[in-house]
Amino acid sequence: MTDPQIELEALARKALDYADGSEAEILVSASENALTRFAENAVSQNVSRRELGITIRIVQGKRSARVTTNRMDAKSLTEAFEHAKSLLPFQKESPDILPLPEPQVIQPNPAFEGSTAQVHPEVRAQAVLQGIEACKKVSLRAAGVCSTGWSAVAVANTNGLLCSHKDTSSTFGISAQSEDSSGWAEASSRDFGKIDIAGLIAVAIEKAQSSRNARSFEPGHYTVVLEPAAVTDFLEFMGWFGFGGLGFIEGRTFMAGKLGQKLLGENISIVDNAYDLSQRGLPFDFEGFPRQKVTLIENGVAKAVVHDRLSAQKANAETTGHALPQPNAEGAMPFNLMLAPGDSSVEEMIASTKRGILVTRFHYTNVIEPMELVLTGLTRDGTFLIENGKIVAPLKNLRFTQSILEAMKAVEAISRERKTMLSEWGMGAYTVPALKISRFNFSSETGF
């Protein structure tokens, strides 16, 4: 593709030509991503894929139907429209189907680094070799990932709405492993050149070396210092189970009925901001509305949730530009969550801790109870005992079971430095500091 944005806009316009008088909405997406995986000191998988897809939605009053295809020829597009139309007549009317919106003003939000869009496999191999060689030198085994690529999306409808965006993303992550320990570090950026690969490798190696001969530790309530990757899990679940407009209206999230109330500690502020340079930067949502910066929690007080047009209508609010493709069962979702920084550092947090646990990251976190946001998960890749202001021993991994709302009331310190972690399965990113929390529940041991 020459310029993905221009090509997708042309595809969207071309597709609308087949609407033949119907009200129609088009979502076109394209991407090209390459990823080199390594394990046991060798490249284990090395892939590249190009994708292109179009979703056509026909709206007829209170009825709608969607057809998705990656066949872009005239015959296939004609068939797609005809199939969508064929699904309309026998539907019951759905009160939640809204008319297609009028064109909106979207401010461009450049997030595309040409050098990251097309990275030669040799360049990724070189980065991977750097990690492997460093680990080999100290008798560790390296595993990890190096990915680069671009994606683009366009939204258009028969009312004349048309907006598009392209971005790049890249990630380098490495796990260094010994027989009885592991250490991990990862960073993502829209500019592959800005990732400090040597720094990440050094962190992973240092954690693997210092977490050898880990000891068992009695589960219980402890002060914790959570590095940013661990805090990411909290923000991810707060996004899914708290900050969306639909769950808010239905009374099934921790924000429901609590706007204006103090839910978290005074030092906690959370925004959704697609325009921060750390984020992926999609400036509109899937209805074509401008994505707004939304303050969700300010100084611990619940301020707002994100909306699409439907939940906004039901909540007597305005859309914040956070719609998923319409209609859907999830409602509006925040994709660019950022937890406000503080004035501390991980080193200062450790130095101020009499007895506590330092956590590098969590594994397989999941929700047990949504209203108090009780989560469970396990520590991974470097868990350490802190005593009298110093790291004194590596610990075997522990399971936590903890209300995150309660934990966020007990934050004693927040780091100045923040890191951005891409969502594992979605299109989101989380910009998070490290946190020191005074009382955190570890509920069981793993034995390793």
Add this chain to the structure above:
Amino acid sequence: MKTHPFASAALAEARKQGASYADIRLITQEQEDTLIRNGNITHLDTSISDGFGVRVICEGAWGFAASPLMEESEIKRVTALAVEIARASSRAKEHDVVLAPEPPAQETWLTPVVEDPFAVSMKEKLELLFAIDDVLRESPKIKVAETGMQFQREHRLLVTSEGTIANQTLLRSGAGYSATAVEGNEVQVRSYPNSFRGQYMALGYELVRGLKLMDEAERVREEAIALLSAKSCPRKKTTLVLDSSQLALQIHESVAHPTELDRVLGMEANFAGTSFATLEKEGNFRYGSDIVNLYCDSTIPGGLATFGFDDDGVRAQRWYIVQNGIFVGYQSSREIAGALKRARSTGNSRAEDWSHIPIIRNGNLSLEPGDADFDAMISEIDDGIYMETNKSWSIDQKRLNFQFTCELGKEIRGGKLQGLVKNPTYQSITPKFWGACDAIAGPRWWTLWGVVNCGKGQPGQVAAMSHGASPARFRNIQIGVSE
């Protein structure tokens, strides 16, 4: 057997570029997804996706590239890119990739289907879904009712440079619903036949008709409401009985994933994790009690991982993972089996679609039924708990420490099922847990459950598989572990 002209072009190009092995998968996936939420159609989606993926071994290393553009020039570009990537891979290799032997096959295989779900009218499907939705929402305490169906048909053509041509049509159907009750600060959900959108099998519309969806809607609604005022799960060690659907997920997380050989060899160390079930344990490690027998079966009717051939071209097989409580077998691909000099792959290499590289995925791994009567199993318990339908799952990266929460619990006292328990949670360590199994219900209670949301790999891939189980009893298990 007839191949595809693009397949011949890709294999020729790969050979020309210096590949010692090449395969191409040409795949078309069709899906239909319908979801009714609170009286509104939120999904009425159909999709179709074509594309191909070329995988090569060149200079002893893998390369893979994929594209949706089914054009001759693109086939050449993608194949050349796969070779270029393989050459880059070879700069960081420890050993040459050696594939375990598999005789080439040229066959066609189709999922046996009685009633094509794509031929059933949307009108009929919507009428059923709306009727269920009406029943679920009869109480104002039900704030969310979701009722849906999903169908998927895949045409997969695998052509390899070794001479395999596997032409397969795989079909699956799924249906189910859930009711979420809300009151004050309490949220409770009940689902039927299973959570996460129901039951899925490699069957046609006969699956939907057989589930008798309407018959259970009232019970599901009332159970969701009753859970709002149910007592909390006590915190203690006690006897636990799991229903077959929760046991299916238990098998998935604590048996299926740890016995994937790529995890065991460290290939997933950076992401999904490794495994406690290390190589020296094969054939001698006590995984469970004597009555625990777990087997993998890619030939079982209705299984979501039932096929003629995997994406390495390995023919479907059936084998034991745990026999009489002893760990005896792994799940493998040709690459990993070759690295360990095993005679043959078990045929677990699968990719989500044309755009992903095949990786080791769980097969249809099931617990053999026991000989217990379910009621007798309960009647032998003075004090315990019964749990049903998964709500939440979490397990460590070696697959030892797990903690699951179910939708519904029932106290067991004096040999009888008693009152409801909300948010029932249990936690244990994998071999300790399976070692505590002292009764498994018989074949009458055995069900093959579909899992369609299994994530693995980087870039992330989703795969589907099935796990069969009868309800089973476990002694001295920690329950009620949440704060």
